[in-house]
Amino acid sequence: MSHPRIHFDPFGEPRPAGTTHPMLDELRERCPAFHSGAGHGFWVLTRHEDIVAAYQDAESHSSRAISVIDPDPPYQWIPIMLDPPLHTAWRRLLRPLFTPARAAAMRDAVRRRCVELVEGLAAKGSCDFVTDFTRRFPTTVFLEFMGLPTGRLEEFLEWEYAILHPPPDGAGRAEAMAEVTACFRRLIAERRAAPRDDVVSAATAFELDGRPVTDEELLQLCVLLFLAGLDTVTAQLSYSFWHLARHDADRARLVAEPGIIPDAVEELLRAYSLVLPARRLTADADVHGCPMRAGDMVMLPLMMANRDPRVFPDPQTVDFDRAPNRHIAFGAGPHRCLGAHLARLQLRIALEEWHRRIPDYRIPDGARPTEHASLVLGLDTLPLTWPT
Numbered sequence: 348m349s350h351p352r353i354h355f356d357p358f359g360e361p362r363p364a365g366t367t368h369p370m371l372d373e374l375r376e377r378c379p380a381f382h383s384g385a386g387h388g389f390w391v392l393t394r395h396e397d398i399v400a401a402y403q404d405a406e407s408h409s410s411r412a413i414s415v416i417d418p419d420p421p422y423q424w425i426p427i428m429l430d431p432p433l434h435t436a437w438r439r440l441l442r443p444l445f446t447p448a449r450a451a452a453m454r455d456a457v458r459r460r461c462v463e464l465v466e467g468l469a470a471k472g473s474c475d476f477v478t479d480f481t482r483r484f485p486t487t488v489f490l491e492f493m494g495l496p497t498g499r500l501e502e503f504l505e506w507e508y509a510i511l512h513p514p515p516d517g518a519g520r521a522e523a524m525a526e527v528t529a530c531f532r533r534l535i536a537e538r539r540a541a542p543r544d545d546v547v548s549a550a551t552a553f554e555l556d557g558r559p560v561t562d563e564e565l566l567q568l569c570v571l572l573f574l575a576g577l578d579t580v581t582a583q584l585s586y587s588f589w590h591l592a593r594h595d596a597d598r599a600r601l602v603a604e605p606g607i608i609p610d611a612v613e614e615l616l617r618a619y620s621l622v623l624p625a626r627r628l629t630a631d632a633d634v635h636g637c638p639m640r641a642g643d644m645v646m647l648p649l650m651m652a653n654r655d656p657r658v659f660p661d662p663q664t665v666d667f668d669r670a671p672n673r674h675i676a677f678g679a680g681p682h683r684c685l686g687a688h689l690a691r692l693q694l695r696i697a698l699e700e701w702h703r704r705i706p707d708y709r710i711p712d713g714a715r716p717t718e719h720a721s722l723v724l725g726l727d728t729l730p731l732t733w734p735t
Contacts, residue, residue: 350636352384355381357720367650398675406431411428414624418627424574461484462700465480472735481580481588485584488693510523601702602702605703615665620649
């Protein structure tokens with residue numbers, strides 16, 4: 348049986364902001380599944396029902412590889428790249444560190460960092476939101492979460508940018524990754540010797556199947572928290588403010604009715620979902636006539652599921668009153684994001700504190716914000732201006 352083969356490469360050069368989500372919407376309506384092209388391409392599932400089913404079927408969809416551009420990775424970030432039962436054991440250990448109560452305990456510190464950043468920008472009348480706010484804010488939160496001094500912010504920002512946004516030839520990425528690895532190795536050694544009240548100290552006391560966790564396992568956990576926790580919040584805030592800068596009524600409503608901000612966060616998470624995760628098949632499968640084989644990579648784009656009109660009426664419209672809103676922006680199944688509570692806290696506080704101080708902003712005439720895609724879709728730039 349023939350199956351759809353569509354040239355699909357979301358990972359090329361930066362393109363105008365807001366290009367990728369509509370492109371994926373169009374592909375979803377053309378076919379429920381397709382192959383990305385000739386050779387060693389990958390499969391893509393496009394509909395909510397199939398994507399959720401794949402996430403829930405960890406036995407047939409292995410997380411040993413989670414990106415179609417890296418189908419045989421030499422690393423194994425913990426716990427996101429583990430399969431059950433090892434993944435289940437790690438989740439059990441980590442869950443107490445990522446509860447709503449843990450996130451709530453950070454609320455004052457997160458708010459303080461946010462206010463400092465916004466107040467530092469408010470009088471200037473303009474900024475690049477990506478560079479000046481949304482990369483810096485989650486990174487300061489991450490440093491506090493890990494028990495690292497916030498005085499290292501600039502250093503971590505340099506590493507983060509070199510790893511997540513390298514030039515086409517990859518220059519600087521390996522060196523930055525080596526620096527991050529060395530930093531976390533030192534941190535693990537320090538916390539083993541003198542534990543504190545932070546996530547790394549807690550993790551050094553973990554036992555797995557009756558044995559202490561190793562330094563290498565802790566390192567893979569730290570690297571995951573660094574890469575996943577920073578880029579996702581940065582990107583989500585960028586798309587949220589890109590939307591609000593272009594939709595005056597939605598922005599005015601947040602200013603006038605700050606009580607709706609939690610619902611607004613959920614709707615913006617749904618409408619601008621970011622992650623393009625994949626799984627590696629462990630068994631042959633036929634999905635909508637697509638002959639998938641064990642070892643093939645299958646992309647499961649969260650934004651395709653969350654903008655599927657079969658589940659969400661009028662999905663391209665951002666509606667802060669949408670109910671129900673059972674999106675899967677944080678994934679589904681056993682790998683659902685552990686950091687969702689802390690991410691939501693940061694998103695809510697950013698919307699509250701920014702709009703309290705800078706209620707009226709827009710993208711300047713002639714500005715052309717751009718977006719990129721890798722494992723996470725995000726904005727490269729977002730110039731904003733406002734009256735002072």
